[in-house]
Amino acid sequence: xxxxxxxxxxxxxxxxxxxxxxxxxxxxxxxxxxxxxxxxxxxxxxxxxxxxxxxxxxxxxxxxxxxxxxxxxxxxxxxxxxxxxxxxxxxxxxxxxxxxxxxxxxxxxxxxxxxxxxxxxxxxxxxxxxxxxxxxxxxxxxxxxxxxxxxxxxxxxxxxxxxxxxxxxxxxxxxxxxxxxxxxxxxxxxxxxxxxxxxxxxxxxxxxxxxxxxxxxxxxxxxxxxxxxxxxxxxxxxxxxxxxxxxxxxxxxxxxxxxxxxxxxxxxxxxxxxxxxxxxxxxxxxxx
Amino acid sequence: xxxxxxxxxxxxxxxxxxxxxxxxxxxxxxxxxxxxxxxxxxxxxxxxxxxxxxxxxxxxxxxxxxxxxxxxxxxxxxxxxxxxxxxxxxxxxxxxxxxxxxxxxxxxxxxxxxxxxxxxxxxxxxxxxxxxxxxxxxxxxxxxxxxxxxxxxxxxxx
Numbered sequence: 001x002x003x004x005x006x007x008x009x010x011x012x013x014x015x016x017x018x019x020x021x022x023x024x025x026x027x028x029x030x031x032x033x034x035x036x037x038x039x040x041x042x043x044x045x046x047x048x049x050x051x052x053x054x055x056x057x058x059x060x061x062x063x064x065x066x067x068x069x070x071x072x073x074x075x076x077x078x079x080x081x082x083x084x085x086x087x088x089x090x091x092x093x094x095x096x097x098x099x100x101x102x103x104x105x106x107x108x109x110x111x112x113x114x115x116x117x118x119x120x121x122x123x124x125x126x127x128x129x130x131x132x133x134x135x136x137x138x139x140x141x142x143x144x145x146x147x148x149x150x151x152x153x154x155x156x157x158x159x160x161x162x163x164x165x166x167x168x169x170x171x172x173x174x175x176x177x178x179x180x181x182x183x184x185x186x187x188x189x190x191x192x193x194x195x196x197x198x199x200x201x202x203x204x205x206x207x208x209x210x211x212x213x214x215x216x217x218x219x220x221x222x223x224x225x226x227x228x229x230x231x232x233x234x235x236x237x238x239x240x241x242x243x244x245x246x247x248x249x250x251x252x253x254x255x256x257x258x259x260x261x262x263x264x265x266x267x268x269x270x271x272x273x274x275x276x277x278x279x280x281x282x283x284x285x286x287x288x
Numbered sequence: 289x290x291x292x293x294x295x296x297x298x299x300x301x302x303x304x305x306x307x308x309x310x311x312x313x314x315x316x317x318x319x320x321x322x323x324x325x326x327x328x329x330x331x332x333x334x335x336x337x338x339x340x341x342x343x344x345x346x347x348x349x350x351x352x353x354x355x356x357x358x359x360x361x362x363x364x365x366x367x368x369x370x371x372x373x374x375x376x377x378x379x380x381x382x383x384x385x386x387x388x389x390x391x392x393x394x395x396x397x398x399x400x401x402x403x404x405x406x407x408x409x410x411x412x413x414x415x416x417x418x419x420x421x422x423x424x425x426x427x428x429x430x431x432x433x434x435x436x437x438x439x440x441x442x443x444x445x446x
Contacts, residue, residue: 003290006310006356028354035313035352036333048310050357076346100422101400102337105346106353188421189335 001038008050012057012136012165015049019161020138022047027163029057029072030106032099033115056165057110062087067169071110075099078109088129088169089283090178090197094122097182100189110164116150116220117191123150123221124197125180127213131169137162147213147223175208176201177283179276182215183268192216193260196248196272198228200280207231212244212273217252217265224251227273236281245274297358299324300368308355315339317355318365326366326395330424337423340396341365347403349422366395369402378402378440385436389427397423401437410441 009015025047037043057072062083078095085092112122131146138161182195195215201208210228227247234240254265292307318324330338332351339350342364369376388394404419
């Protein structure tokens with residue numbers, strides 16, 4: 001790795017100042033993507049800004065307004081949090097399937113989002129859960145719905161001098177549930193061939209509202225709005241689930257690579273969407 | 289002008305100071321600056337787990353931690369597992385079960401498995417395998433490693 005300087009500011013304003021003064025600075029949270037990319041020469045910088053000492057980026061607060069998840073909170077803090085396991089079990093699932101134990105000790109959901117890989121495991125679920133990104137920058141703060149955050153592989157809406165502070169998830173509604181499923185050829189430690197994140201809200205045996213998002217089948221994690229919307233007001237049955245799964249499949253625009261062919265990935269979209277819907281429905285039915 | 293950074297940390301319960309370049313990984317600092325060569329370099333990108341150490345209360349791959357991040361933190365490496373010449377029961381169980389061949393992955397497996405047993409004294413086989421998924425071994429085929437961890441858990445709990 002080329003020489004760089006290191007700074008670990010303890011406040012957001014200090015971090016923003018450093019970012020303003022060093023246009024090429026890179027932000028370090030868990031480092032499980034960044035350090036690999038720097039070592040491979042894919043990213044270079046004169047300054048690494050470690051954001052883990054900033055309170056706002058480390059917050060993990062669950063209250064009546066939902067979940068505020070600081071961008072640098074490592075995965076293990078999410079799946080070790082009992083109230084998150086109860087309120088957002090699908091988020092616990094995702095935090096425990098990114099990498100292995102050692103990676104989960106460092107990697108953050110915010111970093112998974114900012115790395116903007118099409119296959120990022122956390123992002124389809126964040127889209128399904130309706131997460132909002134809180135961004136701080138030179139001209140103050142702004143919010144962006146998570147489905148608009150990634151713009152291309154490795155690219156995001158973050159502008160010069162901006163950083164992701166936190167993700168805000170709305171409180172779980174009564175009779176709602178969510179799930180994320182991915183396909184990998186082994187049991188763990190792999191990159192998704194395809195993934196599907198869904199959330200459902202039920203009302204007397206019908207779907208009230210549904211959000212479906214897909215991973216690794218488009219240049220960015222993909223919000224399949226039409227597929228989810230098709231279920232609103234429909235009865236909870238296999239035929240409706242299959243229709244939504246086919247719409248999700250139609251929304252995908254995958255490529256063929258070493259992990260799978262485009263055709264196989266499209267097939268997986270339908271299978272994973274249907275299975276994730278069934279798991280989310282079960283969670284919604286068990287929810288109080 | 290580039291400046292090295294002075295880092296103070298607690299390593300294997302001893303206060304330690306070292307001077308490092310910000311670009312040096314914790315793994316490089318442990319091995320090349322501090323002479324703690326028990327921690328091994330395998331893939332150097334977080335996949336193989338050979339460089340596993342405990343950072344505060346979590347296991348991490350030290351190749352994906354910067355040495356400067358160790359400032360004020362507590363680190364346990366493989367050198368901190370045995371008590372003098374007395375092996376930790378997990379190390380003994382690895383020997384008894386022949387849970388190592390070339391030995392490069394072994395320090396990482398020991399540090400990772402000890403952290404599991406410290407947190408969960410009696411894990412299932414599935415739990416052991418999942419916990420150790422970030423540790424690769426190209427010699428043993430894992431069964432002997434899993435058996436050693438299981439045996440250690442059983443003996444310590446007996």
